[in-house]
Amino acid sequence: MATETQRSTGRRRNPATRATILATAFDVVAELGYAGLTIEKVAARAGVGKQTIYRWWPNKGALVLDAVLERTAGSGPEGADGAPAELPDTGDLEADLIAVLVATVAEFADPDFDRALRGLTAAIIEDAELAGAYRERLDGPMRELKKRRLRRAQEVGQLDPDVDLDLAVDLVFAPVAQRWTERSGDLTPDGARAVVRHALRGLAAR
Amino acid sequence: MATETQRSTGRRRNPATRATILATAFDVVAELGYAGLTIEKVAARAGVGKQTIYRWWPNKGALVLDAVLERTAGSGPEGADGAPAELPDTGDLEADLIAVLVATVAEFADPDFDRALRGLTAAIIEDAELAGAYRERLDGPMRELKKRRLRRAQEVGQLDPDVDLDLAVDLVFAPVAQRWTERSGDLTPDGARAVVRHALRGLAAR
DNA sequence: TTGTCAAGACGAAACGTCTCGTCTCTTCAA
DNA sequence: TTGAAGAGACGAGACGTTTCGTCTTGACAA
Incomplete structure (x- = not known):
């Protein structure tokens, strides 16, 4: 997770698949909660093999963290353009x-x-x-x-x-x-x- | 839990069994965490049937809450004698x-x-x-x-x-x-x- | 040739329900 | 006063189900 190193040969990781999985994971945890979230459920809803999830995330927690990060991206410290945002400063x-x-x-x-x-x-x-x-x-x-x-x-x-x-x-x-x-x-x-x-x-x- | 009404006939609930289950549940959650706590594990360690736990607690959460309450009893708002305790008041x-x-x-x-x-x-x-x-x-x-x-x-x-x-x-x-x-x-x-x-x-x- | 992907088979573990036989306590009639 | 009958609690564990994480297969893209 912290270091997503790029392999040298072979087929590359599909970014669309990653995005689909994270969006689905967010929906599932928002609907069923963390206890109700199942890797199998996410895989089925996302139309993805279980192994594809297990290959890139070690457990439910890491998956949910990435899902929330992906969803909140843009409201974080960096704007959509990548420039660091700041808290409002009106002087007050x-x-x-x-x-x-x-x-x-x-x-x-x-x-x-x-x-x-x-x-x-x-x-x-x-x-x-x-x-x-x-x-x-x-x-x-x-x-x-x-x-x-x-x-x-x-x-x-x-x-x-x-x-x-x-x-x-x-x-x-x-x-x-x-x-x-x-x-x-x-x-x-x-x-x-x-x-x-x-x-x-x-x-x-x- | 909130209202432990006493049935009119039949054998009464065994307080010792209740205490054993709660003490075991505390130990298990302290050792393995909430995710690692299993009703089957608590039952086995306490030398108790699963149904005895399921009869009195609807789920893991209720069991753990009671276990923590039981362990912290005495440091709570009521002293051992049942008299309400107070926070220290030295004037400072x-x-x-x-x-x-x-x-x-x-x-x-x-x-x-x-x-x-x-x-x-x-x-x-x-x-x-x-x-x-x-x-x-x-x-x-x-x-x-x-x-x-x-x-x-x-x-x-x-x-x-x-x-x-x-x-x-x-x-x-x-x-x-x-x-x-x-x-x-x-x-x-x-x-x-x-x-x-x-x-x-x-x-x-x- | 190497690695990703969807699909799903696989054994292990825990789920919550249930049934069984044993026990203790309460109730009530003799 | 007593003692049978009834009601639950209890330990044990079988049960079908669900999810786990791993593994295999065949298609496909780099």
Whole structure:
């Protein structure tokens, strides 16, 4: 996965087949959940041999991670053109973070995305290796964007210059993520606003 | 589970059998993880018929939830005597919350507890019904304790009286929980201290 | 010639249901 | 008070089914 080396001779991997499998996998996990996802089911729906899936993905978790990555490509740190995207920076830190968090809440409201991401999370929870791949390819880049935005706020004196940026990111974004994971309360734009407001008060420059 | 009504006639449920099954289930999930836990394996190890498990628990998730509950009983909101416990209240809010969070970090450091709780979380992520039971029986009571401690802080003027207590709890405790879930960083007592310090700054009375 | 692909056969493992015989506890009539 | 009858719990494991991951086959493209 991490290193998709190209073989020297013989028939090449078919990119269309790969795309079909990943799209089907996303649909299946969105419909049936991670527990309901079966390699056999994906193969049958995609019109593909089981071995074709087993040849390129070691297990369900890796397949679902790739499926989610493929689907979210474009909203990630790199735009469609490959240029690195950035978080909004209007100068108003609070408004910018609220915009990001409200967008996140909106994504969670989409049932397909919700179930797919729950499937991925279920896989990650118990699989340290997959968790590493997830951090490297999804969470990490997003976190880097958040830290960049906060670092700019530090430079402008809107944020305590001594605070650890990873800690700051966690304070702002973990409460909403945690609520989603545990379903321990509604996820509303207003709630997101309150989180940002109070978190920033704790992180402000004195 | 929620209502264990007593049948009028016939042999009663054997509490020792129940305890053996739950203890075995905890061991198995701590050793093999949730994906590696099998009803057949638990039955065999516990020296129990499969039907005895299927009779009392509808699925793996419910079994693991009960197993974790049984193991954590005593450290819950009720002491061994059944009297409701409380979070520490020395008058120093920051120190009290740090003590709780550092204890949580220490629990996560125990490999058995870590794997068992990961198994439970894996089950909960995809099962809304089980998530409800979890909130009602584990998370909810603990959250109530936290809110009580914070409410007292509000009354003493150490906390913004207008802030929503659920939000406050999330701000203080979600960052560490999230790090554990995603394995996105070390869980250290110092990290816990920093979280509490900044979260409280954002929640303080002005 | 080498490697991909769809199709599906294969044995192993776990599923959840069921049946069996044994046991203990409750109920009720003598 | 007692003791048979009935109701479930329990251990054991057989059952048909599903999914697992591997392997084989024949077609085809580089």
